[in-house]
Amino acid sequence: MTVQLYARDVGSGTPLVLLHAFPLSSAMWLAQREGLAPRFRVVTPDLRGFGGSVLGDDDPSIDAMADDVARLFRRLGLGRAVVGGLSMGGYVAMALCRRHPDLVLGLVLAATRAAADSATVRENRLRQASRLDGDGGTQVLVEEVLPNLVGPTTYRQRALVYGRVRGLVQATPPHAAAWAQRAMADRPESFDTLRGLGVPALVMIGDEDALATEEEARAMSEAIPNAELLVIPRAGHLCAVEQPDLFNQAIAEFAAALARTSR
Template sequence: MTAQLYARDVGAGTPLVLLHAFPLSSAMWLGQREGLADRFRVITPDLRGFGGSVLGADEPSVDAMADDVARLFRRLGVPRAVVCGLSMGGYVAMALCRRHPELVLGVVLCATRASADGDAVRETRLRQAERLEREGGVGVLVDEVLPHLVGPTTLRQRALIYGRVRGLVQATPAPAAAWAQRAMAARPDSFDTLRELKVPALVMVGSEDVLATEDEAREMADALPNAELLVIQRAGHLCPVEQPDLFNQAVAEFATAVARLAN
């Protein structure tokens, strides 16, 4: 059974498809829907099993998630879009570039990695997936994932943002989180995909991100034929949530330039 994704679709103009992080939902993009919909058509899907989207019965796979997004493009009548993926959403964006390159006008890869998981990270994902399935709740994500999602500046100065992120993690359905962890654990290295990319790219990372480092972001930007690297100061892994104005400005400038090139 394929999963038909629930998506919010607001604004008009160049389509901008924003793919959310793990273990959140499209609710994380509130600041982008509010800040970018006056200039772009902002489409924010819930990836399968998260938010308003059903999980379906497919084997866990980032490719399946990318195919879901491709079907959403067709359902919404979107021929091409600037695709922005954050963390897990970045893995899906890279799979979309590999499997459906004709849909991608430009790509923003934020707080994500092109390399496959090393053994230790893969084992952690699979252990968490087993706990999620066994316990039926997301305590393991609150204990082990949530502490790394925002940077120390946010923890010190933006208590409301941290509280919102915590609420989004707590709302995650355990079966979706387990499925996604297994999908991410099995994902391939994407550096070949980046080297062959024919469209402009923007690589972004928070200066305080401990999950996807600045060095990893630089490696991705170096592999891409046509890319810029932007480090967002005083932000951790969720820079669109922690520094929405800086993130929105960068994405708006990139998407505007990409649309001008395409016309």
Template sequence: MTVQLYARDVGSGTPLVLLHAFPLSSAMWLAQREGLAGRFRVITPDLRGFGGSVLGAGEPSIDAMADDVALLFKHRGVPRAVVGGLSLGGHVAMALCRRHPDLVLGTVLAGTRAGADGAAERERRLRQAERLERDGTVQVLMEEILPDLVGPTTLRQRALIYGRVRGLVQATPPQAAAWALRAMAGRAEVAGTLRDLRVPALVVVGGEDSSTTEDEARALAGALPDAEVLVVPRAGHLCAVEQPDLFNQAVAEFAAALARTSP
């Protein structure tokens, strides 16, 4: 069952749909809404259960989250868009490309990878989901997820950014986080299906990302027929939050080139 997503929708021009990381909300895209709305229509939904969106029913699934986003396109009157996603949002963006290719003008995949979870990572996610449901708090996210969201440069030099990320994690609904963890644990390898992608891709990774390595980002790009890679220096997993100006510049150039060549 699809869920109607809450979304912030600002600016005008070529639509740019940005899908947030786990375990945050569309609030993480503040610098993108401010920096890109002068050139693009920037739409930043809360994935199901996060921010202003309800969790709904159904088995945890990345495909279900992608179908939610496709429904958002319909409700917002968006025929096609450049779709970007970071971390969890990247997995949803890839599923959208596979399930609803006609909606996608191009895709930005940041801090994400094509491979499925290994056994140890899958078990870790399921254990975290069980603890979220048992405790009814996000303490496990604060202990085990938050430390890997930003890089050492941000920890040393960007106290305000780290504090904001910490606040977003603290605001995460435990049930939504558990659902999303189970969805990520159950996702399949997608490298094979990505070879059929008919649109260009920009693969972005933080140079200090301990969750998604540069090698994994390059492997993802290598699985795509038309992709370029950007390594964002002095940024960890949340490269769009840690280095927003560099991220925005790259996304703006990518999206503007697509807008010029699209029919």
């Protein structure tokens, strides 16, 4: 079946399409919709199975998720957009660049990696997917994924942020999370895509990220012909949620510069 993504669409101007992390939904982009909509058209879809989007019956695949986003572009009448992805959203954004490069005006990659999973990470994803399907609940995500989503500064000083992230994780549909884990486990590496990227890119990483590393972010920025790297202080994996003002400022400057040069 063809999946039609639910998306929040606010503001006007140069379009920004922001793709969310696992195991969250477009609700994670609240501060981006509020902070960036006065200057840009901010489109935040729920990837298939998450939030308001149905899962469908396709085999697990990051490429299928990218094709969903491409259909959303056509449905919303988007020509080209600055596409940003955080973590899993970054995998989808890179697949979009590979499969639908004509849609991408600029690329933002946050807290993600271009390498395929190691055997250990892949096995862990598949184990979690089996438990999600077997339990029919999100306990494995709360126990094993949630602790690495935010950095120590957020744990200590931003209790409301951590509580909100925990609530989003607990609201995740288990079968969608299992599907997404299998899709991520089978994704190919994306360095060839990045080396061939014909648009500017911004790579961001939190300096307290326990899941993606500054070394991996640097490897991506060095593979892309025209890229800048930004390390966000006092932020873990969900840098857009933990340090929204810094994240928004970086995206706004990047997108505004692209809009000027693409006129």
